[in-house]
Structure formats: C-alpha cells, structure tokens
Amino acid sequence: MSSGVLAGLVAALASGAVKVIDLTAPLSETTPIIELPPERGQPWRFDREAISNYDAAGPTVYWNNIKLSEHTGTHFDAPVHWLSGKDLHDVSQVPAGRLVGPAAVLDARAQVANDPDFLLEREHVEAWQAEHGPLPEDGWLLYRTGWAERAHDPVAFLNDKHTPGISIDCARWLAEETPLVGVGVETVGTDAGLAGEFEQPYPCHWHMHGAGKYGLTQLHNLALLPPTGSVLIAGPLPIVGGSGSPTRVLALVEREV
Numbered sequence: 001m002s003s004g005v006l007a008g009l010v011a012a013l014a015s016g017a018v019k020v021i022d023l024t025a026p027l028s029e030t031t032p033i034i035e036l037p038p039e040r041g042q043p044w045r046f047d048r049e050a051i052s053n054y055d056a057a058g059p060t061v062y063w064n065n066i067k068l069s070e071h072t073g074t075h076f077d078a079p080v081h082w083l084s085g086k087d088l089h090d091v092s093q094v095p096a097g098r099l100v101g102p103a104a105v106l107d108a109r110a111q112v113a114n115d116p117d118f119l120l121e122r123e124h125v126e127a128w129q130a131e132h133g134p135l136p137e138d139g140w141l142l143y144r145t146g147w148a149e150r151a152h153d154p155v156a157f158l159n160d161k162h163t164p165g166i167s168i169d170c171a172r173w174l175a176e177e178t179p180l181v182g183v184g185v186e187t188v189g190t191d192a193g194l195a196g197e198f199e200q201p202y203p204c205h206w207h208m209h210g211a212g213k214y215g216l217t218q219l220h221n222l223a224l225l226p227p228t229g230s231v232l233i234a235g236p237l238p239i240v241g242g243s244g245s246p247t248r249v250l251a252l253v254e255r256e257v
Contacts, residue, residue: 018252023232047067076094088212106142210226
C-alpha cells in the first residue's frame with residue numbers, strides 16, 4: 001500500500017497539485033552571520049576558493065573549496081549545540097524521520113512591525129491554536145516575522161541585535177509541553193537579538209536543545225505556506241560531531257482549488 005501513497009505523491013508533484021517551496025536563503029559571501037562580542041570565538045562567514053575553473057588546474061572541471069561556520073545562513077541547530085543538550089544528538093545522529101514533518105506557521109508580522117524586539121509568548125501560540133487547532137505532533141512551529149525581507153541588507157538584518165524572538169516562558173513551554181520537534185525562524189538565530197541579556201540567556205537554545213529538539217534559522221518564503229497543512233523537509237549535512245549544518249529546507253504545499 002505504501003507504493004500507492006508514494007505514487008500519489010509523485011503524481012501530485014508532477015501535476016502541480018503539490019508544490020515544492022524552497023525556504024532556504026541563498027548562500028554567498030554576503031550572507032549575514034551572527035556577530036558575537038570581540039572576546040568570544042567568531043563564526044566564519046561563507047568563503048570560497050576555486051580548485052579549478054576550466055583552466056590549467058582542471059581544463060574540464062569547475063569546483064571550489066569552501067569554508068564557513070556550521071551555523072552560517074539557513075542552518076539546522078542540533079541539541080549538542082548548547083550546554084543543556086551536550087549529551088544528546090549531534091547533527092549526524094538526528095534520526096532521519098525527524099527531518100520530515102508537518103509545519104504550523106504563526107504570523108507575528110504586525111507585532112514585529114511595531115517592535116523589532118517583540119517576543120513570542122505562550123498566549124500568542126494559544127491564540128493561534130484556538131483558531132487553527134493543536135500544534136502538530138512531531139512537527140515544526142515556523143515563526144513568521146517578516147524579517148526575511150531584510151536579508152538583502154546585512155546591517156538591517158542584524159539590526160544592532162534588535163531582532164524578534166521567543167520569551168523565556170514560551171521557549172520552556174514549547175520545549176517541554178508541546179509535541180513539536182523544533183522551531184524555525186527568519187532571523188539569524190532562533191533567539192531574540194538581545195536574548196544574551198535575558199535572566200535566562202538564550203532561552204530558545206537552552207530549553208529546546210535541552211529537550212532534544214531542534215532549530216532552523218534564516219528561513220525564506222514563509223508567506224507561501226498556509227498556517228497548517230504543509231510538510232517541512234530539512235536536509236542538514238550529517239557532520240559527525242557537528243553542532244549543526246547549513247541546510248536546504250523545503251516545504252510541500254497543496255495547491256488551493
């Protein structure tokens with residue numbers, strides 16, 4: 001019976017009844033990356049060096065060496081990324097089945113437009129549930145803020161650390177009391193830009209990773225997803241011992257009829 005289900009999906013993709021939406025930000029030398037205090041270690045920006053480009057080094061081949069942080073651009077945060085999850089999965093150990101799942105999209109653009117430091121609270125998620133139903137089992141909460149519209153301008157995107165995020169109490173609740181496997185955001189990281197100054201610093205990282213859950217960052221095209229009904233596919237590199245990985249993130253969405 002499984003072959004019939006998959007054949008139906010293939011047919012739906014071919015007919016356009018199911019669309020594939022790319023949620024990934026293009027990765028280049030201009031991709032914004034988090035900036036840490038000078039005394040901290042710094043992540044590498046994306047950089048590349050040609051191995052050959054149809055030239056003397058390789059007349060028939062173009063390819064590059066690249067360097068970048070595990071957390072550059074659209075990327076996946078594994079539990080081991082944070083102290084609270086240090087004994088849990090690295091990115092290579094994340095079960096493949098947890099990389100595919102249903103997605104809920106919560107739209108907070110109106111609040112963020114009035115306050116770039118806006119924090120998602122439990123009451124906002126509960127209001128979403130009252131309208132759309134429960135959060136999906138083994139699924140993702142995608143937090144739409146409109147921040148992806150700033151991605152072309154690294155200064156506006158980082159915004160001197162004034163970027164939206166998730167409150168301490170909401171992060172704890174999402175991690176410990178909901179059936180989600182992770183959260184996805186449009187900003188440079190899953191936490192607010194000023195989260196390092198919170199009473200519990202970086203609560204989304206602390207609570208989600210401590211609960212064995214995941215993060216996705218710098219997502220694009222959330223406007224093309226409905227509040228419910230899409231399926232998210234995340235494809236991080238299985239880096240042994242890796243705390244995360246740049247990731248191609250796709251969503252399957254049914255065409256409206």
